Amino acid sequence: MDFDRRTGARISNYESALQSVEILFFSRIGEHVMLREFGAGARELLGRLLTPRLFATFMLLLAAAIDLWEPRFRVRRVIPGGSVDELRLGRAGFRIEVDFRPNGHLGDPTIESVRTFGVNFGRSGGVTA
Numbered sequence: 001m002d003f004d005r006r007t008g009a010r011i012s013n014y015e016s017a018l019q020s021v022e023i024l025f026f027s028r029i030g031e032h033v034m035l036r037e038f039g040a041g042a043r044e045l046l047g048r049l050l051t052p053r054l055f056a057t058f059m060l061l062l063a064a065a066i067d068l069w070e071p072r073f074r075v076r077r078v079i080p081g082g083s084v085d086e087l088r089l090g091r092a093g094f095r096i097e098v099d100f101r102p103n104g105h106l107g108d109p110t111i112e113s114v115r116t117f118g119v120n121f122g123r124s125g126g127v128t129a
Contacts, residue, residue: 040065
């Protein structure tokens with residue numbers, strides 16, 4: 001069990017992993033004083049001209065960050081979402097399919113299930129189950 005960082009309520013192991021991914025994605029590299037290398041590097045790309053190469057880089061950064069910093073997930077694939085018009089307005093969204101390994105942080109790679117969650121960047125950014 002863990003605690004929700006906003007409300008203090010108890011949350012499940014899966015919700016804790018999602019909360020960790022949200023912190024990871026929305027942290028700039030160098031922002032955390034005691035762990036300067038923590039972050040996904042995705043926020044640094046926001047606001048740039050969106051080209052196919054940059055979009056692919058963005059998806060790669062998301063997958064690599066999860067693989068590096070959240071051992072309870074192993075990324076299977078990152079699926080882009082949203083229309084071209086939404087992307088032009090700065091509302092990028094992704095679905096991320098992962099193997100959920102509830103004890104991955106303890107060194108146990110056993111997969112409990114395959115899960116998919118959403119990530120949105122923009123004004124209402126966040127991670128959704």
